[in-house]
Amino acid sequence: MPSPVGLLRALPLPWPQFLACTLRRLAGLRESTGPSQKPLPLCSVPCRVPAMTEEVAQEALLSFVDSKCCYSSTVAGDLVIQEMKQQTLCRYRLETFSESRISEWTFQPFTNHSVDGPQRGASPRLWDIKVQVPPMFQEDTRKFQVPHSSLVKECHKCHGRGRYKCSGCHGAGTVRCPSCCGAKRKAKQSRRCQLCAGSGRRRCSTCSGRGNKTCATCKGEKKLLHFIQLVIMWKNSLFEFVSEHRLNCPRELLAKAKGENLFKDENSVVYPIVDFPLRDISLASQRGIAEHSAALASRARVLQQRQTIELIPLTEVHYWYQGKTYVYYIYGTDHQVYAVDYPERYCCGCTIV
DSSP states (O other): OOOHHHHHHHOOSOHHHHHHHHHHHSTTOOBOOOTTSOOBOGGGSOOOOOOOOHHHHHHHHHHHHHTOTTBOHHHHHHOEEEEEEEEEEEEEEEEEEEEEEEEEEEEEEOOSOOOOOGGGOOOOOGGGSOOOOOSTTOOEEEEEEOTTOOEEEEOTTTTTSSEEEOTTTTTSSEEEOTTTTTSSBOTTOOSBOTTTTTSSEEEOTTTTTSSEEEOTTTTTOSEEEEEEEEEEEEEEEEEEEEOOOSSOOOHHHHHHSOOEEEEEEEESSOOOOOSOSSHHHHHHHHHHHHHHHHHHTTTOEEEEEEEEEEEEEEEEEEEEETTEEEEEEEETTTTEEEESSOSOBOOSSSOOO
16 A cells, blocks of 8 residues: 555645545544444545635625625725635544533522432442433533432521521611601701601611511521532533644634535544544644543543545635735635735724624
């Protein structure tokens, strides 16, 4: 079998098609469909990226300008394209869907229902509690009451009274009148205060004049049900790598761009990709799997992993407008645009991105 380096030097086909043909010659790179099914060959995955034309490039810019209220469409219609530099990048992505569990003591108002306490048996261990797992790679957090962990105690906030003295009036039900400050008359006025009708006191607004408030901790029930709460967190960890390119397009845009799927491997555990024609992709696969393994080994259980390689088309367009040369970039299979220095922009109070 020829080496990947030798195959790269040959370059008998345009790059996207060449990558597909090369991968079909390499052992070990297959699309996994599950442990019980026969892997599908890569030739079943469409990976052809159409070449960029001047017409498509201009249409992409017009669509971009139409989405911006401060960009003039005149430029996009009148520009003259001078040069287009095209490059196809590879994006490697590793997703690791994991589950972690923690326990904590918590409480809620006790409403005289049955108590599932230690008298009914020992509480199960955290990982022995069976729960419904959400769809793979969809993050979620759920809380469950651990069986046989409940006990009832007097409310620590109100000491079992269900109510406590109002902090606004200290139990009196009234407060000093804010208008006359309790003097019953305003300063330098002979008539009585109209706000308090000359009493010097006003009903407390905090407790509505009752002098006490319902305990917010036990909701007036006087007792609390304490129990161990199981908190389960399903998290999708992401590792991404985009191959090097010679064009001046921000890497963060390429990380989010839509691409053409070249390779997909999904299973309970995936293994590093080897002998990929671009060595950086193989190294990224090894690094991503190692990082996820080290980060999750001691605190979570890995449920599923998925790694993909996508082709990301990128085109640098040089165009002429009113005697000057400008540049914009078209990236992704959906032809998103990044305009570096668009000639005619107007500020109308919005943020220009």
